[in-house]
Amino acid sequence: MTEEFHRIRRLPPYVFAEVNAAKARARAAAEDIVDLGMGNPDSPTPPHIVAKLIEAVQDPRTHRYSMSKGIPGLRKALAGYYDRRFGVKLDPEREVVATLGSKEGLANLAQAISSPGDTILVPNPSYPIHQFGFIIAGASVRSLPCTPDDEMLSAIDRAVRHSVPKPTAVIVNFPSNPTAHLATIEFYRELVALCRRHELFILSDLAYAELYFGTTPPPSVLEVPGAREVTVEFTSLSKTYNMPGWRMGFAAGNERLIGALTRVKSYLDYGAFAPIQIAAAAALNGPQDTVAEMRTLYRERRDLLVKGLRQAGWGTPSPEGSMFLWAPIPEKFRHLGSVEFSKLLLARAKVAVAPGLGFGEHGDSHVRIALVENNHRIRQALRGIRAFLQGDNLGPVEAEKESLPA
Known part of the structure; x- marks a missing residue:
């Protein structure tokens, strides 16, 4: 023992x-x-978000079990954010699921879509859950260059051609933790074309979407036509609204992947405390100054x-x-x-x-x-x-x- x-x-x-x-x-x-x-x-955390939490927690109805996939108002708020920010229209019912931070979402998706013997392509260096979420699930990980350029694309292509079995998914994270690299929409177009050709899922971690210092906001891979056929993207309120301890994130995109994640989560949790979800919706829908x-x-x-x-x-x-x-x-x-x-x-x-x-x-x-x-x-x-x-x-x-x- x-x-x-x-x-x-x-x-x-x-x-x-x-x-x-x-x-x-x-x-x-x-x-x-x-x-x-x-x-x-x-x-x-901004005062109006805290005030909404306090207001919501006063209602005893919010003290009961919540919804694992997220309350409807929160999923609608996330869909609204994607529409305003990226011009991407999402179905809140089929293409969005709330997560307990993006880290939990990535880890549970790994459990949902990978089995022992599967191969996942992950940039190196990269945020630890990108690699170890799949290792814990029993999969193997193959490292990629961490810069969003032709070198990464070529490495993905080689991995698909020379790995047995063929890789299941590739993870991208731009703006990146830890390297701070940013990707262009042109890179995402090439990535989507490559992954559609090889039938490879794209798992995009977009937790730092609003933390940029130039004039051009970082794009979402879901902006690329056809990306939803192979892509699920994770976002988080932790950094955008200074809400790290609230543990509120989302997955959005491919209906099959969202469905798999939703099903696994339904066995594991009842969702975040309802007042936190209500306050998160207020963050997404409220003033963005x-x-x-x-x-x-x-x-x-x-x-x-x-x-x-x-x-x-x-x-x-x-x-x-x-x-x-x-x-x-x-x-x-x-x-x-x-x-x-x-x-x-x-x-x-x-x-x-x-x-x-x-x-x-x-x-x-x-x-x-x-x-x-x-x-x-x-x-x-x-x-x-x-x-x-x-x-x-x-x-x-x-x-x-x-x-x-x-």
Whole structure:
């Protein structure tokens, strides 16, 4: 009875655990850590959404079991959002299902559509649930390049031609977590054509659709004619409306995939608490000025952090979307890998970041830095990072590595 369970054996040790443990020890020792590791929005949920929740919870009828697929008003609100934002008309009854955040939706769709021996194509690096949702379901994962370009398309084509059995689905996530890449509608047109030709499902994670800093909003793959034949797309209210703890997301698109997800969910949950669903509908249907304010806030933080890192000698690309910087580890420390570098940054600069290895082995040369602290705290983080990178009193890098907590 001591042997590890089969599905648990397929999961590697949680990469973020080492950094999280070191962070907990530092805080227990009363150290002030600037936490830029987890993508956990720090701004409050807009007041009109909170007010709708409070109003709804006063009605005892909302205290009963809800609907697993989402209350009709919420599904209609999501369909309305897609129509306004992307020009995509959805049937709220057959093509939309509410989920407990996009993460739960992806994981349950993996259970619905994959079996042991199936192959799923996933960018590497990518958000962990994209890979491990299918691994937990028993499928195998084949890595793809993470940039939305001809290289990714060619890799998909090769995978279909040379994998036995043929892959079932491909996952895309643009704006991307962690890399912050954005896709164009032209890329999606080619992707849809390729996947329709090879009878391959597209699972699109669009959780960061409203977090962009240019003039052109990121498109939805469902905008492409014919995409609904092969595509389901996941969105989330977590980042758009600063509602991460509310756990409210959606899947939309292909009727067969939505039906499969809806059926699995019907066995597993009764849906989110009804007042949360009512408030989520108010978020989608209500004033959207808070979304523009959210974009401005993250743009200011991005600019401050990128400028400060560059001045400190850490050359970091400026992302055009998402709430993350995907920062290459400075050359002097690159041989440490992302986990050891993250622990070193925590110990010496008092700044927590997410090691790139947690998003796939091809992310080990980077760390992800989340824009989840105010400008005052970002400046504090930059002072610590600058002192760490430019200081001459840290000793040899190898000695620092040996001194890190296990």
